[in-house]
Amino acid sequence: MPQIDLRLGIPPALAVIAVIAAVALAVLFYRTTIPPASRPKRFLLATLRGLALALLAFLLFDPHLRVAVTQTAAPGLTVLVDNSRSMSIADRDGTRSDIARTLLQSPVLEALGQRALVTIVPFGARARTGEGITADSLSFTEDGTDIAGALSAVQQNDRALRSNAVLLLTDGIVTLGQNPVGIASAFPVPITTVAIGDSSEQRDIAVQRIGANAVVYSGVPTPVQVMVHASGYRNERLEVTLTDGTTAAGRATVTLEPGSHDYAVPLTWTPAVEGTHSLTATVSSLPGEVTTRNNRRTIAVRVRKSKLRLLIIAGGPSHDLAFFRTAAEADTAIAVSAFTQTPAGTFYEGLLTQAALDSSDCLVLIGIPTASTRVSTVDAVAGAMTRRHLPFFWIGSRTADVTRAGALAPLLPFTATVASTAEQEISIEPVPAEQTSPLLAPVQPGDPSPWQQLPPIFATRTRFTPKAGATVLATARIQNVITPAPALIVSSQGRQRSIALPGYGIWRWRLLAQRSPAVAGFFPHFVANVIRWLTAPDDTAPLVVKPLAAVYGQGEPLGFEAQVYDVQQRPVDDAEVRVVVQQRNQAIEGMLVSVGNGRYEGTLPGLGEDGVYRYRAGAGKGGVALGADSGTVRVGGTHVEFRTTQTETALLRTIAARSGGAYLSPSEFSRLPDELSRRGFFTPRITTEESNHQLRSWPYLAGAIVLLLALEWFIRKRSGML
Numbered sequence: 120m121p122q123i124d125l126r127l128g129i130p131p132a133l134a135v136i137a138v139i140a141a142v143a144l145a146v147l148f149y150r151t152t153i154p155p156a157s158r159p160k161r162f163l164l165a166t167l168r169g170l171a172l173a174l175l176a177f178l179l180f181d182p183h184l185r186v187a188v189t190q191t192a193a194p195g196l197t198v199l200v201d202n203s204r205s206m207s208i209a210d211r212d213g214t215r216s217d218i219a220r221t222l223l224q225s226p227v228l229e230a231l232g233q234r235a236l237v238t239i240v241p242f243g244a245r246a247r248t249g250e251g252i253t254a255d256s257l258s259f260t261e262d263g264t265d266i267a268g269a270l271s272a273v274q275q276n277d278r279a280l281r282s283n284a285v286l287l288l289t290d291g292i293v294t295l296g297q298n299p300v301g302i303a304s305a306f307p308v309p310i311t312t313v314a315i316g317d318s319s320e321q322r323d324i325a326v327q328r329i330g331a332n333a334v335v336y337s338g339v340p341t342p343v344q345v346m347v348h349a350s351g352y353r354n355e356r357l358e359v360t361l362t363d364g365t366t367a368a369g370r371a372t373v374t375l376e377p378g379s380h381d382y383a384v385p386l387t388w389t390p391a392v393e394g395t396h397s398l399t400a401t402v403s404s405l406p407g408e409v410t411t412r413n414n415r416r417t418i419a420v421r422v423r424k425s426k427l428r429l430l431i432i433a434g435g436p437s438h439d440l441a442f443f444r445t446a447a448e449a450d451t452a453i454a455v456s457a458f459t460q461t462p463a464g465t466f467y468e469g470l471l472t473q474a475a476l477d478s479s480d481c482l483v484l485i486g487i488p489t490a491s492t493r494v495s496t497v498d499a500v501a502g503a504m505t506r507r508h509l510p511f512f513w514i515g516s517r518t519a520d521v522t523r524a525g526a527l528a529p530l531l532p533f534t535a536t537v538a539s540t541a542e543q544e545i546s547i548e549p550v551p552a553e554q555t556s557p558l559l560a561p562v563q564p565g566d567p568s569p570w571q572q573l574p575p576i577f578a579t580r581t582r583f584t585p586k587a588g589a590t591v592l593a594t595a596r597i598q599n600v601i602t603p604a605p606a607l608i609v610s611s612q613g614r615q616r617s618i619a620l621p622g623y624g625i626w627r628w629r630l631l632a633q634r635s636p637a638v639a640g641f642f643p644h645f646v647a648n649v650i651r652w653l654t655a656p657d658d659t660a661p662l663v664v665k666p667l668a669a670v671y672g673q674g675e676p677l678g679f680e681a682q683v684y685d686v687q688q689r690p691v692d693d694a695e696v697r698v699v700v701q702q703r704n705q706a707i708e709g710m711l712v713s714v715g716n717g718r719y720e721g722t723l724p725g726l727g728e729d730g731v732y733r734y735r736a737g738a739g740k741g742g743v744a745l746g747a748d749s750g751t752v753r754v755g756g757t758h759v760e761f762r763t764t765q766t767e768t769a770l771l772r773t774i775a776a777r778s779g780g781a782y783l784s785p786s787e788f789s790r791l792p793d794e795l796s797r798r799g800f801f802t803p804r805i806t807t808e809e810s811n812h813q814l815r816s817w818p819y820l821a822g823a824i825v826l827l828l829a830l831e832w833f834i835r836k837r838s839g840m841l
Contacts, residue, residue, distance in 0.1 A: 121188045128181030137180075141172035156838055164831055171827040174820060182814040189807045194283040194800055195236045197273050198223065201289035201315070202241035202257050203264040204674065204727075204760040208290075210317040210409050216259040218315050218785055219288050223254035227791055234801060238280055244295055244724055246272035248279065262674030262727045263759065264289070265296035266774075270306060284308050284800045286791070287774070290316040291767030294759045295676065300773050309780035309798045313788060316766035320379055321409035322351030323764055326416040326757065327381070329400050336425045336452065337393050343369065343386045345400040350379035351407070358403040359384045363396050390422040397670065397755060409764050417729075417755030419669030423452075427654060430479035431457040432471070432500065434486035434518055438626035443483065443514075446629070446646040453650065464491045471496060476503035481653050486516025486623065488523045501526035510616040510653035516623045517542060517579060532589040532610035532617050539580040545622055546575045547606050548596040555716070556592050557652055558609065558618070562644045569638045574631040576624040578606075583621045588612055595622070609652075616653050661685070661746025664698060664711075664736040666753075667720070673758035674725040681711050681719040683738045683745060690717020691738075694745055698736045700752060702726055729755045 127134050145168035149161045156164075200223065206215045222228070223239065231237055239252045243261020246269040266289065273282055287310055293299065303310060330344035345359055352375045361369035369386035390396060401415040408414075429447055433440040436459055447455045456475070458466040476499060488497055503509060504527075513531060521528075521535040528534075547570050549559050554568070561569050570593070578595060585591050585608050593607040608619040629642035667678035679698050683691040696711040696719045711721035726732060735749040768782075775782040781794040795801070814820055 121186050124185040124187075126183045126185075134177070134180050137176045138173045141176050142169040145169035145172055152840060154839060156840070160834070160838065164834060167827050167831040167834075171824050171831070174824045174827070178815055178820065178824075184812040184814055185809060186812075187807055187809045189805065191803050191805050192281060193234070193236050193803065195238065195281040196231060196284055196286060196795070196800070197280050197282040198228070198237060198239045198286045198288065199246070199266075199269050199273070200239060200241045200257060201243070201264060202247075202259055203243040203261045203292075203294070204259065204758060205264065205290055205292045205294075205764075206259040206315065208316065208410050208761070208764055210321055210764070211319075212317050212785070215290055215315045216257070219259075220254045220257070222288060222313065222785060222788055225788065227789055231792060231795075235283070236281065240269070240273070240280075242266075242269035242272070244268075248272065248276050260727075262725050263295040263676070264293055266291075266293055266299040267296045267302050270299060270302050270310070274307070282308055283802075284780070284795055284798065285310045285778075287312045287771070288315055289771070290314070291770045292760070292763050293767070293770070294674065294762075300770070300777060303774040304777040306778045308778075309800075310774055310778040311780040311783065311791065311794060312771035312775045313783045313785060314766050314768045314771050315785065318766040318768040320350045321764050322405075322407045323409045323413070324349050324352075324357065324402050324405055325413040325762070325764075326400050326402055329398060329416055329418045331388075331398060331418065331420055335390060335420055335422055337390050337422050338425050340387050340389045343388050343398065343400075345371075345384040345386060347373065347382045347384055347402055348379075349375050349382065352405060353377035355405055357382075357405070359386070360401045360403075361386050361388060362399045362401070363388065363390065368398070390420075393422045393424055395669070396420050396422055397753060399755065410761050413757040413761040413764070416672075416757050417670050417753075419753055421669070424480070426452055426454040427650070428478055428480045429453050429455045429483065429650065430475065430481070431455065431483040431485065432487055433457065433459045433484075434489040434492065434516055435460055435462075437486065437516065437623075438630075439514060439516070439623055440485050442626040442629050442642070443485065443646060446643040447483075447650065449643060450647065450650075460487065460489065460492065460496075462491055464493045464496070471499065473499060473503070476500065476509075477507065479503075479509065481650060482509050482511040483514070484511055485514045486519045488520060488525075488527070489516075489518045490520050490523065492520075492523065494525060497523070497525045497527055501530060504530055504615070508614040511618075512649050512653060513617065513619045514623060514625065515578065515621045517577070519623075521581070530615070530617065531586075532608045532619050533583045533585050533605065533621070535581050535583055537580070537582040541580045542577055543580060543597065544575040545578045545595040545597055545604075545606060546570070547573065547593045547622075548601050549593045550591055553590065553592045556609075558592060558607070558645075558648050560648065562640050569641050572632075572635055572638050573641065574627045576622045576627055578604075578622040581621070583608075583619075586610070618649060618653065662696070662736060662738045662748045664696070664734070664748045665750065666734075670753040670755055671725065672762070673727050673729065673754060673760075675754075675759040676722040676725050677752055677754075678722045679711060679720070679734075679736075681736065681738070681748075683717050683719065685745070691740065691745065692717060694719075694738045694740045696721075696736065696738045698723060698734055700726070700732050700734045702732060725759065726754045727758070 145165045149165040208215055241247050241257055244263040325348045327348050328346040335341045355375045357373045359371045368388045371384050373382050397417055398420055399417045404411045444455055447453055458468050458471050522538050549570055583605055585605050589608050589610040591605045591608055595602050595604040595606045610617045632638045661684050664681040667680055681696050683694045685691050692713050699706050699708040707723050709721055709723040711719035714720050731751050731753050734752055737747045738745040772782045
């Protein structure tokens with residue numbers, strides 16, 4: 120029987136008086152009529168008018184109506200069944216999926232079904248609720264296990280499930296989501312856990328890890344270490360094979376010792392060509408393994424040219440040339456060559472050939488051109504830059520004459536006017552809006568900016584003006600006065616990047632900074648940042664989307680990161696970024712979430728098969744497309760569900776204890792009714808549903824008033840009273 124509670128905005132006594140007054144007013148109004156009407160008609164009209172006035176007065180009292188309906192229902196038991204791939208493992212107790220089916224079809228659950236509502240909910244990467252789910256309909260092929268997500272789904276669907284308790288059948292191997300212990304501690308009903316599978320270490324061989332540098336160089340022998348875990352075998356010989364795609368890259372043999380051991384297998388791989396390579400380590404299988412699906416693993420390794428070739432062209436011998444070259448040569452991955460101009464316009468090292476220019480990957484121009492630089496030299500350098508889109512770093516000098524730039528002028532990120540050789544000391548003052556630029560970064564993340572502590576350098580009084588599209592990262596500070604004169608300019612136009620530092624004497628950042636520990640290591644750090652920024656892949660498109668990892672295991676969620684910029688290369692924080700991964704005829708898609716400064720991150724469901732999959736991404740804002748990107752994501756190696764094969768009994772015991780439930784093994788499953796009874800499961804579930812109505816805005820009440828007044832008007836009109 121529903122409980123009804125009516126509350127008014129004024130005391131009930133006043134409301135009754137107001138209603139009586141409304142009715143009395145209607146009766147008084149119809150005591151006499153013109154023309155005279157019969158008594159029944161006057162009574163009907165007074166009734167209609169009285170009801171309308173009473174309802175209108177009732178609405179003015181701000182009435183609120185609360186209706187509560189209480190129901191008693193049989194207790195509900197929600198059975199969460201792990202439907203993931205790890206449940207297909209066969210260990211000492213048998214195949215886990217068969218054990219789970221046996222428990223679901225056992226007389227214990229059949230008997231519980233006579234006294235309670237038993238609902239089977241399979242889960243893997245997500246829980247699946249619905250009717251018609253039986254033990255025979257479970258596939259045990261899902262690509263992940265998210266116990267916390269399954270428990271959350273039970274709470275969210277409580278109106279349909281009406282759970283008094285939860286029964287969790289799983290091996291406890293969590294591969295997705297958060298730690299389920301946290302949600303179990305605050306779970307509203309007890310969780311009884313049943314551990315499916317063997318918690319002792321199995322007879323198994325597994326590739327746990329491949330150790331290799333993320334970036335290596337073509338033609339250079341590279342050490343690769345394969346970590347293999349073996350348990351339950353003795354004296355067997357195990358073959359470890361390393362492949363680069365489909366090409367054999369290395370092979371070794373390991374003799375297993377009794378017990379459980381980890382083996383570090385050293386191999387050597389020599390990549391032939393540059394690019395991204397997939398390295399797969401595979402171990403041979405042995406009889407009696409719990410599963411062979413963890414006998415291989417894949418990683419991605421980026422192979423670069425044997426060395427980055429850096430060419431320095433200087434307008435003459437200088438400390439800047441010597442210090443910059445020394446800092447660049449400290450990186451063993453960089454091959455440095457230099458040409459130093461003589462006063463006659465030739466070079467001390469010999470002829471600057473076209474082959475030297477065409478074989479370089481990056482140029483550093485120090486104080487060039489000068490008054491003695493030959494036009495043929497300028498044309499050769501500019502031609503190589505234009506033809507091969509060579510990135511370059513231009514550093515000024517007292518003898519540099521930018522008015523003679525000739526063919527170089529269109530490539531420089533600035534124009535120069537009012538040429539002067541007058542010299543002054545300047546310090547570098549970063550532009551506040553560009554503080555996060557990698558070129559301005561301190562040696563260690565989180566350290567204060569080093570630019571205030573660096574010694575000053577020199578600059579001429581030539582006026583430099585950045586070109587359209589170039590960005591000023593820093594301006595010149597003369598003593599304590601910050602000037603608008605650019606001191607560090609960067610440009611990324613099309614496929615060519617450039618940096619310009621109109622000052623010179625940067626050797627002082629190395630030699631004179633040794634007295635300050637805070638900036639002692641700044642100069643080599645700055646040189647490395649310059650070369651890295653110039654030679655990095657082009658990430659200046661409106662939308663750049665990349666996988667967070669070079670390769671993902673089967674079933675592992677695919678993480679992506681994105682950067683979104685507007686037409687002026689400013690970060691966009693409020694865009695919608697969608698990523699779609701194509702798997703045969705099926706598309707998997709997801710949205711990336713903003714993490715600030717134009718960066719976005721997110722994950723998509725994992726893929727269960729090896730391969731290289733194409734993804735495409737798009738960004739938009741307010742219905743306007745900002746950009747698109749595409750690429751590939753690699754999936755390979757051991758499925759995430761088979762990296763761990765032991766049943767996690769400790770986790771299941773903790774979930775049961777934190778939620779007030781019980782932990783059972785399959786052999787103890789017959790105790791389930793007693794454990795549920797001990798926790799008050801069979802007490803009927805009483806639910807109360809409330810609904811609140813603000814009658815002032817209830818359309819039916821207003822409609823009734825209009826209807827009553829309309830009937831009154833209709834009768835009066837037919838009686839000639841209008």
